[in-house]
Amino acid sequence: MEDYQDAPESTLVAALQQEDAAAFEYFVRTFGGRALAVARRYLRNSDDAEDCIQDAFLQAFRNIEKFEQRSSLATWLHRIVVNSALMKLRSQTRLAEQSIDDLLPQFDTGECRVEPSWRFDESVETLAAKGEARRHVRDAIDSLPENYRIVLLLRDIEEYRTDETAELMDMTPGSVKITLHRARSALKKKLEPLFERDGE
Amino acid sequence: MSSHRKLKSWMFKLPTMLNCAEAEELMHDHHEGDLPANRRWRLNLHLKLCRECTSYLAAYENSIALGQSAHSDVEPADDLPDDLVAKITAAREQK
Numbered sequence A: 001m002e003d004y005q006d007a008p009e010s011t012l013v014a015a016l017q018q019e020d021a022a023a024f025e026y027f028v029r030t031f032g033g034r035a036l037a038v039a040r041r042y043l044r045n046s047d048d049a050e051d052c053i054q055d056a057f058l059q060a061f062r063n064i065e066k067f068e069q070r071s072s073l074a075t076w077l078h079r080i081v082v083n084s085a086l087m088k089l090r091s092q093t094r095l096a097e098q099s100i101d102d103l104l105p106q107f108d109t110g111e112c113r114v115e116p117s118w119r120f121d122e123s124v125e126t127l128a129a130k131g132e133a134r135r136h137v138r139d140a141i142d143s144l145p146e147n148y149r150i151v152l153l154l155r156d157i158e159e160y161r162t163d164e165t166a167e168l169m170d171m172t173p174g175s176v177k178i179t180l181h182r183a184r185s186a187l188k189k190k191l192e193p194l195f196e197r198d199g200e
Numbered sequence B: 001m002s003s004h005r006k007l008k009s010w011m012f013k014l015p016t017m018l019n020c021a022e023a024e025e026l027m028h029d030h031h032e033g034d035l036p037a038n039r040r041w042r043l044n045l046h047l048k049l050c051r052e053c054t055s056y057l058a059a060y061e062n063s064i065a066l067g068q069s070a071h072s073d074v075e076p077a078d079d080l081p082d083d084l085v086a087k088i089t090a091a092r093e094q095k
């Protein structure tokens, strides 16, 4: 196998454009780990995540001709993986979900917020360094109702812009904003056990 | 506690004051840094007077940061297992 590791990326791209089988294998081998990790963010089932990256690599290979190298190959593939994961999610039947309403902020009849005073004894960095807290946070995101979970992943984790997310999700930018805000509020509700309550 | 909220609900009816529900609607844009100056001013005024919204916003911001850092290590050093690589390359050859 030709060594693409030390060569500029354009060498690999050129070989892929010539439908070189060894280049494709190298491409799958070196970019596959990250692609799989991204697919797993969206698809909870690991067979689905593997199918997803298989589709993504085949699609990438079919479209490599059109790849103009305005972004890196990794960024380009990332997008294809996300698209392929979203397609897969759309084709799946949804399980019954917890309603988001229970997780949204509460107001009293005078439109005053009902909220405990939180004290953050541990900084985000300290908390995030703990494996257990990280797992708790990931589980909390995973347990959000589907649309909210995906919009939160796209916007806050993958850092797609509002308009890009709107396009990927076939939503208006306005409803992306509302969905994202509710998703964040719901995540916050789920993470409250990590925060200390100041005695009132 | 409830007299505290009663006082606030009265105070937040004053002109240019936002109530908590109105403040809530600005939180997304506030976090994104997209609020126009006059709304930013009104939200900041509300936050100065409202312990609940201040507490809520801090937890909201912390949750976003926690979500981001819990997902920040998604770059696995591992390559794909050989059988999966073989499956994908075989699928290409079938096409």
Ligand SMILES: [Zn+2]
Residues within 6 Å of the ligand: A112, A113, B019, B020, B023, B046, B050, B052, B053, B054
């Ligand atoms: Zn308030």
